[in-house]
Amino acid sequence: MDSAFTASSSAVGEAPTSGEHRMGTTIVGVCYNGGVILGADSRTSTGTIRFLLDLHVLWDVLALPWVDSAWGTGNSVADLGMYVANRASDKITSLTDNVYVCRSGSAADTQVISDYVRYFLHQHTIQLGQPATVKVAANLIRLLAYQNKNMLQAGMIVGGWDKYEGGQIFSVPLGGTILKQSFAIGGSGSSYLYALLDHEWRDGMSQEEAEKFVVKAVSLAMARDGASGGVVRTVTINADGVTKNFYPGNKLPLWHEELEPHNSLLDILAGGSPDPMVQ
Amino acid sequence: MASDTGASYGSTLRYKSVERIKAVGKHSLIGASGEFSDFQEILRYLDELTLSDHMWDDGNSLGPKEIHSYLTRVMYNRRNKFDPLWNSLVLGGVKKGPKGEEKYLGMVNMIGTHFEENHIATGFGNHLAIPILRAEWHEDMTFEEAVKLVEKCLLVLLYRDRSSINKFQIAKITTEGATIYPPYSLKTYWGFAHFENPAQGAVGSW
Numbered sequence: 001m002d003s004a005f006t007a008s009s010s011a012v013g014e015a016p017t018s019g020e021h022r023m024g025t026t027i028v029g030v031c032y033n034g035g036v037i038l039g040a041d042s043r044t045s046t047g048t049i050r051f052l053l054d055l056h057v058l059w060d061v062l063a064l065p066w067v068d069s070a071w072g073t074g075n076s077v078a079d080l081g082m083y084v085a086n087r088a089s090d091k092i093t094s095l096t097d098n099v100y101v102c103r104s105g106s107a108a109d110t111q112v113i114s115d116y117v118r119y120f121l122h123q124h125t126i127q128l129g130q131p132a133t134v135k136v137a138a139n140l141i142r143l144l145a146y147q148n149k150n151m152l153q154a155g156m157i158v159g160g161w162d163k164y165e166g167g168q169i170f171s172v173p174l175g176g177t178i179l180k181q182s183f184a185i186g187g188s189g190s191s192y193l194y195a196l197l198d199h200e201w202r203d204g205m206s207q208e209e210a211e212k213f214v215v216k217a218v219s220l221a222m223a224r225d226g227a228s229g230g231v232v233r234t235v236t237i238n239a240d241g242v243t244k245n246f247y248p249g250n251k252l253p254l255w256h257e258e259l260e261p262h263n264s265l266l267d268i269l270a271g272g273s274p275d276p277m278v279q
Numbered sequence: 280m281a282s283d284t285g286a287s288y289g290s291t292l293r294y295k296s297v298e299r300i301k302a303v304g305k306h307s308l309i310g311a312s313g314e315f316s317d318f319q320e321i322l323r324y325l326d327e328l329t330l331s332d333h334m335w336d337d338g339n340s341l342g343p344k345e346i347h348s349y350l351t352r353v354m355y356n357r358r359n360k361f362d363p364l365w366n367s368l369v370l371g372g373v374k375k376g377p378k379g380e381e382k383y384l385g386m387v388n389m390i391g392t393h394f395e396e397n398h399i400a401t402g403f404g405n406h407l408a409i410p411i412l413r414a415e416w417h418e419d420m421t422f423e424e425a426v427k428l429v430e431k432c433l434l435v436l437l438y439r440d441r442s443s444i445n446k447f448q449i450a451k452i453t454t455e456g457a458t459i460y461p462p463y464s465l466k467t468y469w470g471f472a473h474f475e476n477p478a479q480g481a482v483g484s485w
Contacts (some may be wrong), residue, residue, distance in 0.1 A: 146316055175316035177286075180292060191291070 024082075024227020025091060026189025026218050027102035029180045031159040032201075032210035035167035035238025036159040039214035040102050041189065041222050042230030042262050044086040058229045087230045097242065098123050098158030099137040102189035105153040105174070112182060113144050113154055134160040138170035138178060146176025188245045189221030189228035207236065211245070219252040280310050280371055280451075281429045284445035284462050292444060300450045301384050302457035304329045307343040307372030308450050309350075312401040313389065314365035321364060324353065343372025343383040347393070355391030363389040367401040380454055396469075400432070401439040408432035422451065434465055 027037040070275035091103050093114045099121070118142045121132045138158040145154060151166050158170040169263050171177075171184040183201055196217060205213065222228045232247040250261060262268055286294040299318070300310040303325050311318040325383040328349060332341050341349075346369040357363050386401070387393035398412035411432055420428070426449060437443050445467070448458040478484050 146320065149316070173288070173293075177319060179297070181294075194291070249405055263319040 003050045025104040026221035026228040027104050027157050027186045028214050028217050029159040029169040029184045030210050031167050031169055033204045035161045036169055037210050037214050037236045038092050038093040038100055038102050038159045039218045039234045041228040042088045044089045044107055045082040046085050051060030052193055093236045094274050095137050096132050098131050099134050102157040104155045109152045109154045117141055133162040134168040140171050142178040147175050155186045158187050189225035192221045192224045193217050215247055254259055280308050281449045282310050283443050284446045286315050287442050304341050306374040307346050308452045310369040313368045316364050317364040342374035347385045351393045353385045358391045365389050369399045373454050379389050407435050
């Protein structure tokens with residue numbers, strides 16, 4: 001979830017490998033008839049669009065966005081080339097044994113928030129004498145997100161199971177709003193999923209249906225969102241505990257205009273088709 | 280009091296079933312537009328306020344005038360610190376006073392502007408609904424008349440406010456208490472001949 005004009009911490013002329021890490025992301029959380037399933041992609045990227053100080057430079061950049069000389073002007077310029085810092089990150093983080101959170105936005109901000117909330121919930125569990133509820137976990141996330149709204153860029157989906165209310169999903173977007181929902185989507189890739197969810201979401205799916213649906217949604221978003229990619233990770237939380245699944249990039253379904261992967265062109269040619277344009 | 284149930288994020292209609300009108304204590308309703316997280320925080324403040332009011336256990340309870348006054352102080356003080364709660368709040372209620380049943384309707388916004396009036400609107404409603412209300416509101420309307428009037432405004436806002444959605448909630452507050460009706464949608468009218476073929480008289484026009 002990147003915003004358009006954010007100051008980057010790295011200086012002009014530095015390699016695109018350094019700089020603030022953000023998770024242009026796709027995150028999803030759904031309730032099914034026994035619990036919740038959280039899903040996410042695994043791409044962490046660096047490089048942000050920075051404040052444009054010099055209008056002259058701006059014109060150049062808009063005309064030739066990918067020319068290297070723009071780096072050497074000495075003024076802040078629009079972002080050139082996002083580097084994938086981690087292609088297999090785990091954006092679904094545990095808060096307690098029964099509550100997990102999907103993180104999107106600034107990697108640093110969401111890591112720090114999760115760490116604090118995990119710490120608070122640990123103490124809360126000791127004092128309470130039983131597992132924390134999903135609502136409490138979500139509200140602690142909200143507290144940090146709301147009270148520090150001017151400094152944080154963190155969009156989170158909290159999901160879990162407790163014995164009082166069963167499976168629950170809470171959305172905590174950028175301003176610190178908290179909303180309980182039967183399904184939630186977030187991150188930059190979520191733009192591509194609003195229509196899919198409107199069209200295909202049903203309440204009370206089975207665990208298998210819900211898992212397939214989450215993987216489908218995340219992989220469709222990954223197909224179109226440049227800031228999402230890698231593998232799909234899912235975490236299922238229900239009365240029996242937590243199950244984690246891993247869907248590597250090469251095992252995801254193929255969508256429109258995507259082709260079957262091969263080891264080499266030579267294999268295709270050896271396969272006997274004389275026309276290289278045949279698909 | 281009526282609102283639609285949408286909450287947008289920029290131009291994206293992100294949440295479609297959000298309750299923007301809530302009961303406060305026994306005598307009031309609060310409706311909000313603007314930043315939803317700030318509205319949730321205001322509801323927490325009001326919870327604290329009504330709770331400590333209840334704990335006095337003195338037979339008294341805060342009425343709409345008092346709640347409005349409290350909110351005005353909160354909003355204006357935040358504005359003075361250059362850290363506003365980014366909302367326009369509508370506060371309505373009924374409480375039995377020395378002169379009998381006293382109805383109250385007022386608003387307060389993020390800069391602390393506040394007033395009391397017989398009809399209130401926020402956002403686009405100020406431009407589209409207030410003129411209708413000024414023409415057609417009168418004293419001693421029945422509940423049915425009031426609903427019809429408010430629906431007239433909601434429909435105009437649905438046609439002409441880009442961020443409105445066709446899912447509404449109406450709430451009423453009387454001495455018996457607050458009732459928040461379930462969400463519903465209105466029928467829209469598109470049957471103008473000109474709508475079907477707007478370019479008929481002038482090709483390329485709209």
